[in-house]
Amino acid sequence: MPAAFADMPAWLVAAIASFILLNGIALGVAYVTLLERKFAARMQSRIGPYRVGPHGLLQPIADAIKLMMKEDVVPTAADKPVYNLAPIVFLIPCMLIFATIPFAPGLGVADLNIGILFFLAVSSMEIVGLFMAGWGSNNKYALLSAMRAVNQIISYDLPFVFASLVPVLLAGSLRLGEIAAAQAGLWFIAYPVIGQLGFIFFILSTVAAENRAPFDILEAESELVAGFRVEYSGMKFALIQLGEYAHVVASSFLGALLFLGAWSGPGPEWLGAIWFLIKAMLVFLLVTWVRWSFVRIRVDQILALSWKALMPATLVLLLLTAVVVVWTGNGR
Amino acid sequence: MSTVAPTKTVEFEYSGGERLTMNMGPQHPSAHGVFRAILTLEGEDVVGVDAVIGYLHRCHEKLSETLTYAQYPSIASKTDYVAAMTSEFAYVLAAEKIAKIEVPKRAQYLRVICAELQRVASHLLWLGTWCLDMGGALGGGATIFLYCIRERELVLDLFESLVGARLLYGFYQVGGTRYDIPPGWAETCRETVDLIDRRIDEYERMLEENPFFLARAKGVGLISRELAEDVGISGPLLRGSGVACDLRRAEPYSSYEDFDFRVPVETAGDCFARYRVRMVEFRESLKIVRQALDRLPEGPISSRPGLKSVAQVRVPKGEYYARVEGARGEVGCYLIADGSAKPYRMKWRGASFSNLAVLPHIIPGHKVADVVAIMGSVDPVFGEVDR
Incomplete structure (x- = not known):
């Protein structure tokens, strides 16, 4: 911690750090959507957002303003307390998981000694908000989508946890900072067989746990129109979108941290955060690439893939890692 | 809206579970127009489907009685607006048969070129929207969709330079065609055809080497040969169920007997079989276009003098059912003429309408997600269903 903060009370430091982080996430996520739109556009031989600002750089701002100005429609038949609370309940865990990520050595809100556990536990809590949204909307599409959500997220959180535990075993620590530091010599993705398999399983289960195509059966706009958020508009819709993208970005950071050596890279130490950001964005683009090239798979196929293939595979991999x-005597 | 009870439910092993009635359409992202399916669900499983049509009815058949033989072809194109050339073709064929009008060879070849290009354009839209149904507007489906639209644009550009219109053409006329190809058109057409041929290989690689696509398409929406024949479906659906029936081969019209092409048949009867049939049809259509361009005879494009008034075309008393192989199947036009400049009565046989009848037989027992995949593979166009 820099010396300037030393004589401040701890709660004030935490408050300032959280304030910076929260706003950073909101702005960062907005620009990540622009990155995705540009990337997807190039894949589809389009240009993408180009009109607002140079090269469309102000597009996320315009989108945010538009969403704020929109009328907030609440369906008459909706369960209002549940409906109104759902976006916030959904957003909070998505934001909370950023707290444990150390963006550079020592630069994080809270480098907990059970960091990875906290990340995994909190990130799976988004299902509560999601189901509230689906239920509270009192819409058949939303309800079907919420039921799918519960199925899918429970099925994919387990392989997600198992895949994330592979680096934990290799590093011998649950603390994210120490997992990152343990890769100073060799990134875990370069670890023979285990590293690569772990990374592939991690990406697969992240995509599924985040409900991104080809596993986006919750949104499934060709069947369920927009799934659990079909009745949301304006700022509530924006909060749900923000939460979803925040979750994706956080998982990308986690992937870069667990397998790609976090902030290790050439150049001086202060470049570490930049390296981390670049790696996280590479993971994000990998997920995006998958998203824009596959068709969606069906709900029963998704569950079968998880329980029949991914679960056993990640379990075996975890045992193998142990x-x-x-x-090799790497254990502590 | 949900208070409307399904009028007809196809039972499928009722398990006694709690049921949910869900409306899909008429306003729905994947409804392919204004189709309304009232689904009865047990969880994710569809146990019953009731198809509601008629939201796009525009009195085409009655309207045709008020329009002359010279006027109606451009209106006929509005029945199936995705493959507008096809219905014009059927209408003028019926009128020519009744009036015993010989169509010059050059006009016949031009008609074939346009009909086949139209089939390619229509199949491109089908492939794009079908993948959009399965893959989502925010996923891989949108990628394929935009690629397909990119190629469809090239075909529409060809039509635009030929006719001046991009969607509804009015290219066919009783006795021949309205326009001859402009200079340089044949070369552009050849280049476009070659380009699309290459791009189709790309789509095939992108889709068929994709396990998710195969999982969604194989074994879904099975139409047995018996069911196909009983319901009276036609076109790629029928050929995907193992019946080698193609009107261009079975009952050649407009010089189709001059061309060398293959009628693809698949026996599986599922969505993937229908996909394969259409993918081969792409190539065969392009092949026909190339052959027709190579052998395009010189001569007039119409056996009739230029029109001075819209009521100039008179068809003697008689009746005829003309049918052509459209992109979606058999498009038929039953025409009764009474000797005046307008038909006495006209009836369309829309391929989409007949194909749609198979949906209640094949959808029950599938998941909600399969409903859109099956509907996309049937490829209905609602202008043609409701007319």
Whole structure:
């Protein structure tokens, strides 16, 4: 912690850090959507947003203003307290998971000693808000989507956890900072077989746990129109979108941290945060690439993929990692 | 809206579970127009479907009685607006048969070129929207969709330089065609055809080497040969169920017997089989266009003198059912003429209308997600269903 903060009370430091982080996330996420739109446009031989500002750089701002100005429509038959609360309940865990991520050595809100556990536990809590949205809307499409959500997220959180535990075993720590530091010599993705498999499983289960295409059966606009958020408009819709993208970005950071060596890279140490950002964005673009090239798979196929393939595979991989760690004497 | 009870429910192993009635359409992102399916669901499983049509009815058949033989072809194109050339074709064929008008060879070849280009354009839109149904506007489906639209634009550009219009053409006329190809058109057409041929290989690689696509398309929406024949579906659906029936081969019209092409048949009867049939049809259509351009005879484009008034075309008393192989199947036009400049009565046989009848037989038992995949593979155009 820099010396200037040393004589401030701890709560004030935490408040300032959270304030900076929250606004950083909101702005960052807005620009991540622009990145995705540009990237998707190039994949589809289009140009993408170009009109607002140079090269469309002000597009996210325009979108935010538009969403704020929109009328907030509440369906007459909606369960109002649940309906109104859902976007916030959905957003909070998505924001909270950023707290544990160390963006550079020592630069994070809270580098908990059970950081990864906190991340995984809180990130799976978004399902509560999601189901509230689906239920409270009192819409058949939304209800179907919410039921799918519960199925899918519960099915994919387990492989997600198992895949994330592979680097934990390799590093011998649950603290995200220490997992990152343990990769100073060798990134975990370069670890023979285990690293690559772990990364692939991690990406697969992240895509699914985040409801991104080809696993976006919650949104499924060709069947369920927009799924659980079909009745939302204006700022509430924006909060849900923000939460979703925040979750994707946080998972990209986690992927870069667990497998791509976080802030390690050439150049002076202060470049670490930049390296981390670049790696996280590479993970994000990988997920985006998957999203824009596959068709959506069906709900039963998604569940079968999780329980019949991904779960056993990640479990075996986890066991294998444990054996390797004991064998090579890397364990603590 | 949900208070409307399904009028007809096809039962499928009722498990006694709680049921939910859900409206899909008429306003729905994947309704392919204004189709309304009242689905009865048990969880994710569809146990019954009731198809409601008629939202786009425009009295085409009655309207045709008030329009002359010279006027109606451009209106006929509005029945199936995705493949506008096809219905014009059927209408003028019926009128020519009754009046016993010989169509010059050059006009016949031009008609074939346009009909086949139209089939390519229509199939491109089908492939794009079908993938959009399965893959979503915010996913891989949108990528394929935009690629397909990019190629469809090229075909529409060809039509635009030929006719001046991009969607509804009025190119066919009783006795021949309205326009001859402009200079340089044949070369542009050849280049476009070659380009589309290459791009179709790309789509095939992108889709068929994609396990998710195969999982969604294979074994879904099975139409058995018996069901196909009973319901009276036609076109790629029929050929995907193992019946080698193509009017261009079975009952050649407009010099189709001059061209060398293959009628693709798949026996599986599922969405993937219908996809394969259409993918081969792309190539065969392009092949026909190339052959027709190579052998395009010289001569007049119409056997009739230029029109001075819209009521000039008179068709003697008689009746005829003319049918052509459209992109979606058999498009038929039953025409009764009474000797005046306007038909006495006209009836359309829309391929989409007949194909749609198969939906209640194949949808029950599938998941909600499959409903859109099956509907996309049937490829209905609601202008043609409701007319």
